[in-house]
Amino acid sequence: MSNKLKLDLREHVLVLTLDDPATRNALNGDDLYSAFEAVTERCNSDLDIRAVVLTGEGPAFSSGGNVRDMRDKKGMFGGEPHEIAEQYRRGIQRIPRALMNLDVPLIAAVNGPAIGAGCDLACMCDMRIASTRATFAESFVRVGIVAGDGGSWLLPRIVGYARAAEMAFTGEAMDAKQAFNIGLVSKVVPHEKLMESALDLALRIACNPPHVLRWTKRLLKESQHERLDTILGMAATYQALAHQTADHAEAVAAMLEKRTPTFSGR
DSSP states (O other): OOTTEEEEEETTEEEEEEOOGGGTSBOOOHHHHHHHHHHHHHHHHOTTOOEEEEEESSSOSBOBSOHHHHHHTOGGGOSOHHHHHHHHHHTTTHHHHHHHTOOSOEEEEEOSEEETHHHHHHHTSSEEEEETTOEEEOOGGGGTOOOTTSHHHHHHHHHOHHHHHHHHHHOOEEEHHHHHHTTSOSEEEOGGGHHHHHHHHHHHHHTSOHHHHHHHHHHHHHTTTSOHHHHHHHHHHHHHHHHTSHHHHHHHHHHHHTSOOOOOOO
16 A cells, blocks of 8 residues: 555544645555555445545645656656556546545545645545635646546536636636535535544445445446436346345334444445
């Protein structure tokens, strides 16, 4: 596991912390890309992990790409055009592919600036809670490049085309309140309450049956690009499976008996 991504399992919630404050948690390095892939595999295979929170160490959530490496044509920014394209495919694009395949609900706890690919990383999460210190910028045009990590696909699905276009065409930053007003984040909290709020939401999610959480997330994800008939077919299949689980029986029994259910993932 990369030392740029810390893991902390709390009950059924896995907290991921980008831990490279010297670069303001820039998203670069094969070890970091591999770490996101490894976390996805771990979560998908472990029913005890029922929600994930992603945040950043230090004052920034993530600065995105390393601008000094851009200047110096280093790493993923070096080489001929065809080499750079392949480096994106084999590099940072592994993060959105991994997180798109994550079965577990994912919450971004945005503790500070989320800039460029950092803004897109927040958009890869299912939900976003922002500290009052958070800012967001789809700032690729400001450094003369495009969103190479899927931002043009992600952002319009969250805030709508017109608002995504304004963010992408201007590259201007917005504060947490503005992000809330356009639906980019669902909640803004005092900075010192950020992780408490994110963990509270994660625990409210994690108290539900793990299989059903994963099936529900998959239906929501697939509904972004599939036809209604396809989603209805998937829903019927998942529903048939859900009705046969011990967790469904426990949920119904607990509701009728007016008690808190205990779910086993069976």
